[in-house]
Amino acid sequence: MFIDFTQVELCAGKGGAGSVSFRREKFVPKGGPDGGDGGRGGHVLFIVDTNLRTLHDIRYRKKYHAENGRHGDGSNKTGRGGKDICITVPAGTLIHRKGEVDILADLTEDGESFVVCQGGRGGKGNARYKTATHRAPRTAQKGMPGESGFFEIELKVLADVGLVGFPNAGKSTLLSKLSAARPKIADYPFTTLEPQLGIVKYEEYHSFVMADIPGLIEGASAGKGLGHQFLKHIERNKIHVYLIDVQDESPENTFETLKKELGQFNPDLVLKPYLICRTKMDLNLELTKGWESFSDEFMDISAVSGQGLNELIQKITELLDVQD
Numbered sequence: 001m002f003i004d005f006t007q008v009e010l011c012a013g014k015g016g017a018g019s020v021s022f023r024r025e026k027f028v029p030k031g032g033p034d035g036g037d038g039g040r041g042g043h044v045l046f047i048v049d050t051n052l053r054t055l056h057d058i059r060y061r062k063k064y065h066a067e068n069g070r071h072g073d074g075s076n077k078t079g080r081g082g083k084d085i086c087i088t089v090p091a092g093t094l095i096h097r098k099g100e101v102d103i104l105a106d107l108t109e110d111g112e113s114f115v116v117c118q119g120g121r122g123g124k125g126n127a128r129y130k131t132a133t134h135r136a137p138r139t140a141q142k143g144m145p146g147e148s149g150f151f152e153i154e155l156k157v158l159a160d161v162g163l164v165g166f167p168n169a170g171k172s173t174l175l176s177k178l179s180a181a182r183p184k185i186a187d188y189p190f191t192t193l194e195p196q197l198g199i200v201k202y203e204e205y206h207s208f209v210m211a212d213i214p215g216l217i218e219g220a221s222a223g224k225g226l227g228h229q230f231l232k233h234i235e236r237n238k239i240h241v242y243l244i245d246v247q248d249e250s251p252e253n254t255f256e257t258l259k260k261e262l263g264q265f266n267p268d269l270v271l272k273p274y275l276i277c278r279t280k281m282d283l284n285l286e287l288t289k290g291w292e293s294f295s296d297e298f299m300d301i302s303a304v305s306g307q308g309l310n311e312l313i314q315k316i317t318e319l320l321d322v323q324d
Helices: 171-178 227-234 251-265 267-271 309-323
Strands: 005-011 044-048 063-065 085-089 093-097 105-107 113-117 148-155 161-164 196-202 206-212 239-245 274-279
Touching (some): 044 105, 113 148, 171 206, 171 309, 196 309, 239 251, 239 309
Parallel strands (some): 005 063, 161 206
Antiparallel strands (some): 093 148, 196 206
């Protein structure tokens, strides 16, 4: 199951208390204060692991509590710090406090981390309070509480190229042909119910990430069908490839509908570079009047026969080079 949203309660550890202690040795009957500081509480942090693809691992654990710091001790011994809790998430994860719009972190790089809740500071031991006029303080500081709260964790797929089209436009078949990805493919709508990523290699040591995302339908920007669940995953794409079935009798309307849904969800989406592909050319159908009047430039491809795929990769790489 693809999990791209969850809510968690996070609690950093409390700092340990400082110690009240006095040096007591056989030949030092009136030793001064030697109470050590408390250790800090453990942090709660997120760290990116690019091997992960969903938020499934943290969906069923609703609360995380880092370890408290240990109390200080005599002989100026500082208490041990509490252990941090590291929560691994996929690249493309957004973190914000529940009910708030502002994003606390946008984690996109492998190994990137963010401390969302700081552990409490350890309290000072009584040795810290010794002065020239106050040689035997019996005061120590309590540890500070750690930060806590409820947070919303959201995943937006990271890909260079996003495939956009109605159900059964051939997105999954194209992705499986160009990469090692193996999305579910069948001849009925909404075969793909979750985003699929594939790495498309070209030339030597070059590649880009392509995303096959569930098929768009009219009204998606208003939440119809898979709606927002689909649209949010194409916000990060550098370019879009619109796929329109050669059998479509109104390709111009289809293209305008696709752009309209993207634009209503986020106006910036229609400003990104794009390509248009007429798919399933292996069917050898006669060109319809709709296609004859199609005003935008498009490419003919077939994921089954391989027609036009090398040219498609070339055009994609040219657009990506301009973006970098």
